[in-house]
Amino acid sequence: MSLSLDALRLAAAQSPTNLPLLMLLADACLADMQVDEARQTLERVLALEPRHALARVGLARVAVLEGKTSEAVVRLEKVLEDESDCGEAMVQLSRLLVTEEGEGTRARQLYQKALELDRSLADEALERDLNQLPPDKYPTNAEAGGKRGGVTAGGDFMESWEDEDHAPRGGAAFDLGLSDFERPKLKFSDVGGMEDLKEMIRMKILYPMQHSELFKAYGKKMGGGVLLYGPPGCGKTLISKATAGEIQANFIALGLHQILDMWIGNSEKRMHEVFELARKNAPCVLFFDEVDALAADRRDLRQSAGRNLINQFLAEMDGAEGDNEGVLVLGATNAPWHIDPAFRRPGRFDRALFVPPPDAEARAAIATVMARGKPMAGFDPVALAKKTPDFSGADLKGVFDLATETVLEEAMKTGKLVPLTTKLLQQAATRHKPTTKAWFESAKNYAMYSNQAGFYDEVLQYLGLLKKGN
Ligand SMILES: Nc1ncnc2c1ncn2[C@@H]1O[C@H](COP(=O)(O)OP(=O)(O)O)[C@@H](O)[C@H]1O
Numbered sequence: 001m002s003l004s005l006d007a008l009r010l011a012a013a014q015s016p017t018n019l020p021l022l023m024l025l026a027d028a029c030l031a032d033m034q035v036d037e038a039r040q041t042l043e044r045v046l047a048l049e050p051r052h053a054l055a056r057v058g059l060a061r062v063a064v065l066e067g068k069t070s071e072a073v074v075r076l077e078k079v080l081e082d083e084s085d086c087g088e089a090m091v092q093l094s095r096l097l098v099t100e101e102g103e104g105t106r107a108r109q110l111y112q113k114a115l116e117l118d119r120s121l122a123d124e125a126l127e128r129d130l131n132q133l134p135p136d137k138y139p140t141n142a143e144a145g146g147k148r149g150g151v152t153a154g155g156d157f158m159e160s161w162e163d164e165d166h167a168p169r170g171g172a173a174f175d176l177g178l179s180d181f182e183r184p185k186l187k188f189s190d191v192g193g194m195e196d197l198k199e200m201i202r203m204k205i206l207y208p209m210q211h212s213e214l215f216k217a218y219g220k221k222m223g224g225g226v227l228l229y230g231p232p233g234c235g236k237t238l239i240s241k242a243t244a245g246e247i248q249a250n251f252i253a254l255g256l257h258q259i260l261d262m263w264i265g266n267s268e269k270r271m272h273e274v275f276e277l278a279r280k281n282a283p284c285v286l287f288f289d290e291v292d293a294l295a296a297d298r299r300d301l302r303q304s305a306g307r308n309l310i311n312q313f314l315a316e317m318d319g320a321e322g323d324n325e326g327v328l329v330l331g332a333t334n335a336p337w338h339i340d341p342a343f344r345r346p347g348r349f350d351r352a353l354f355v356p357p358p359d360a361e362a363r364a365a366i367a368t369v370m371a372r373g374k375p376m377a378g379f380d381p382v383a384l385a386k387k388t389p390d391f392s393g394a395d396l397k398g399v400f401d402l403a404t405e406t407v408l409e410e411a412m413k414t415g416k417l418v419p420l421t422t423k424l425l426q427q428a429a430t431r432h433k434p435t436t437k438a439w440f441e442s443a444k445n446y447a448m449y450s451n452q453a454g455f456y457d458e459v460l461q462y463l464g465l466l467k468k469g470n
């Protein structure tokens with residue numbers, strides 16, 4: 001791999017305007033995780049040919065590697081807006097959507113369309129993931145006219161969206177991700193490790209919700225905003241769902257795509273409706289997953305629509321549009337540095353919780369969960385945890401997938417069931433690069449050079465660059 005990468009570098013240096021060659025180089029860089037070089041190469045292509053679809057898809061892949069999933073989605077959707085038959089963009093987008101709950105149908109459709117255009121885009125791993133999706137519980141937005149409703153752990157106001165003019169306009173369907181968070185069964189006990197964070201969530205979210213009367217007695221209002229941030233794949237979405245399962249209050253969740261839909265629909269009105277729904281159902285947690293999709297500075301991508309939507313969101317959080325007592329806004333992001341500082345002012349997301357990568361104990365707990373229901377022979381999760389420093393929960397899932405592929409191959413050859421072993425998993429771990437390191441590289445820069453009001457102190461503590469209690 002690195003030999004051909006070097007060869008491509010040389011060749012590209014010789015003919016710096018050879019687009020196909022630059023694209024080959026970019027591909028090789030991506031395959032080798034040379035993210036910066038990939039980006040630079042793709043930008044060179046775009047400087048020469050600004051509408052180059054595959055280079056734009058490449059930049060989306062760069063964004064994925066940097067943990068900026070929401071940015072990647074927006075980029076890919078934009079490519080498809082301009083070039084509706086770009087199969088590569090469809091496959092990449094499908095890959096991102098397949099892990100987003102509630103987006104299974106769209107992921108499937110995109111992949112099928114891509115294959116119709118070009119059989120050579122077939123992707124076994126993606127196909128497997130698509131096949132593992134549960135059958136669609138709900139019709140797609142387009143089929144249902146978009147009438148999907150709100151979600152609560154205890155309420156049933158789903159129907160309230162079926163009436164009047166709540167139906168979304170056009171294709172930019174709006175929904176609150178019913179399939180995402182419908183009566184979350186997940187509890188804290190289903191989340192491996194993260195004990196400190198669980199306790200913090202109990203202190204900052206669950207107890208105040210449970211004892212709102214007590215809060216009032218002391219003249220304190222319940223509500224406000226809490227931001228969960230950290231490297232991708234480390235359980236932010238998972239712990240939020242589990243919070244919904246733990247909590248007695250109502251819980252409304254907006255995933256990435258509901259947020260992006262608002263951008264596309266330019267819908268400040270929808271934003272207001274979501275907050276109103278939360279206010280009517282207080283005490284209530286209003287969860288925005290990948291909130292950077294909303295708060296990010298994306299002037300390059302969605303110029304005019306953006307400012308209004310952001311201003312609306314801020315006004316809602318400030319309570320300018322209605323009384324927010326009993327509404328707790330929870331946000332999650334991989335890219336806190338892309339969040340407009342205006343979002344962190346008092347009364348908005350003024351509390352931040354860092355979700356670190358799992359430690360060895362947590363990795364063992366996660367591995368134990370993942371081994372459930374698989375043919376295993378004498379599995380030692382602690383031994384696997386030892387060999388997987390810096391691995392996120394999602395990375396561990398990758399290790400299980402890799403090892404499973406190996407034994408499946410073996411099983412196909414012999415026709416016998418081959419169990420997974422600790423050793424096979426450890427071997428698979430050597431073939432998987434942990435994804436959290438790249439995140440910390442970026443985070444470190446922001447934490448060192450723009451640590452306003454100690455926002456990143458927890459990151460610095462984690463990196464050992466700041467003592468606790470500072
Ligand atoms: N603490 C954990 N316990 C069990 N599984 C985990 C844990 N952290 C991550 N995972 C696995 O990794 C996947 C990705 O986690 P997710 O919550 O989506 O990460 P994030 O939102 O931080 O990017 C989860 O769906 C789950 O399979």
Ligand SMILES: [Mg+2]
Nearest residue numbers: 236237289290
């Ligand atoms: Mg997430």
